[in-house]
Amino acid sequence: MIGIFDSGSGGLTVLKAIREEMPSSDVVYFGDIKNAPYGNKSREELSQHTINAISFLKDKGASSIVSACNSVSASLSLSLLDAFSFAPNTLIEMVGPTVSMFKGTNHTIALVATPATIRSEIYQNAFRMIGKEVTTIPIPALASAIENGEPSETLDAIVADAVPHISADEYSTLVLACTHYPLALSAFKKNIDPKIAIIDPALAVARRVKKQLWPMEVGDGKTHLYITQDSNTFRALVADLFPESAGAIEVIQ
Ligand code: DGL
Numbered sequence: 001m002i003g004i005f006d007s008g009s010g011g012l013t014v015l016k017a018i019r020e021e022m023p024s025s026d027v028v029y030f031g032d033i034k035n036a037p038y039g040n041k042s043r044e045e046l047s048q049h050t051i052n053a054i055s056f057l058k059d060k061g062a063s064s065i066v067s068a069c070n071s072v073s074a075s076l077s078l079s080l081l082d083a084f085s086f087a088p089n090t091l092i093e094m095v096g097p098t099v100s101m102f103k104g105t106n107h108t109i110a111l112v113a114t115p116a117t118i119r120s121e122i123y124q125n126a127f128r129m130i131g132k133e134v135t136t137i138p139i140p141a142l143a144s145a146i147e148n149g150e151p152s153e154t155l156d157a158i159v160a161d162a163v164p165h166i167s168a169d170e171y172s173t174l175v176l177a178c179t180h181y182p183l184a185l186s187a188f189k190k191n192i193d194p195k196i197a198i199i200d201p202a203l204a205v206a207r208r209v210k211k212q213l214w215p216m217e218v219g220d221g222k223t224h225l226y227i228t229q230d231s232n233t234f235r236a237l238v239a240d241l242f243p244e245s246a247g248a249i250e251v252i253q
Contacts, residue, residue, distance in 0.1 A: 002209070002217050003062025005030040005053040007038035008147045008227070009234050010180035011068030014094075015223075016241050017206035018066065026219035028060045034228035037144040038071040039114020039178065046116060047075040054084055056226070064090035064213050066205070070113055070177050074120035089212050097208040098177065098201035099126040109134045110166050110196075112188075113177035114143055123177060135171070137162055143180040149233035152186065159187040168195035175199045183237070225249045 002018070004011055008031045015029060030053050032038075038046060050072045054065055065086065067076055073095045081091055102109065111123055115138040127134045139162040145154055166174060174196050176182055182200040192198060223245040227234055230251045239246045 001026040001028055001061050001219065002064050002066060002213060003028050003030065003054070003057030003060065004066045004068050005032070005057060006067075006069040006179055007031070007036040007049075007071070007143070008033040008180075008231070009183065009237050010143065010146070010178065012234075012237050012241055013179050013182045013200065014066065014068035014202045014205055017202035018209050019223075019242070021203075021206040021210045022214060022217065024219060024221045025213070025217045026222045027224070028057055028062055029223065029225040030056050031225065031227040031234060033147065033231050033234060036147050037114070038069060039116045039143050040140060041071070041116055043074065043116075043120065046072050050075040050080070051083075054080065058084050058086075060224075060226070063087075064217060065092070066209055067091070067093040068179050068205075070094045070179065071116040073117070074122045092205065092209050092212060094177070094179070094201060094205055095122050095126050097204040098175065099123070099130060101199070101201065101204050102127070102132065102173075103130045107132075107173040107197075108171050109173050109175055110137060110171045111135070111175040111177050112137045112139055112162065112181060114138065115140050117177060134175075137166075139178075139181075142184060143178055146180045146183050147231070147233060149231075149236070155184045155187040156190055159184065160191045163188070163191055166192060166196065168193040171196055173197045173199055175201065177201070223248055226252050228252060 118136045
């Protein structure tokens with residue numbers, strides 16, 4: 001069974017892509033809504049949340065882990081695999097597959113993410129390894145606004161404030177390096193020059209999941225979702241994206 005986690009609803013965008021690539025896998029999802037947003041937390045806090053999430057998923061029977069949260073990528077380490085006795089290659093996170101998409105290309109990249117992701121410098125370093133400098137733009141209020149189900153005008157205003165200086169003369173591509181942000185795609189489309197390609201890395205991550213976990217994770221296509229606090233936004237998104245799983249949400253304390 002694949003265990004997927006995020007601070008809340010953002011990881012559903014990754015789950016959606018994984019469902020398309022691996023429809024028969026069994027999935028257990030952990031959304032830590034009580035502790036959301038992750039993107040404004042310290043490295044120490046994020047490490048603790050990461051350990052809690054992985055240990056919860058392992059208890060529920062996960063044999064592999066997908067971190068559908070960019071903000072915790074810097075907390076993921078090989079020693080975690082050892083600590084939880086996961087087999088090598090059974091931990092997949094966002095940064096590697098995202099950066100790999102741009103290897104050998106001439107894209108000029110701006111990247112939006114949470115402050116925690118940008119502060120960790122994990123993307124800046126990973127892009128440097130493939131010979132690219134990226135411009136990073138933190139959007140501190142966006143993930144929580146999405147998680148709280150704020151209206152589209154609020155999301156538009158937050159995005160408009162964050163990205164006015166991205167010009168198509170300088171950048172070919174905007175990478176959405178927070179899994180919540182594709183849920184505000186229309187706000188990005190409204191505020192970005194249409195010549196700039198907006199990239200949601202979920203598909204690249206889902207392909208990596210398939211490459212590493214198929215056929216090991218072939219099952220019956222079951223999905224079970226656990227959240228640490230009830231949320232109408234989460235329930236509405238699940239009903240929209242995975243109507244067959246709307247009854248499979250459990251709130252845990
Ligand atoms: N969706 C997560 C990410 O990709 C976390 C956002 C948040 O909780 O701030 O970073």
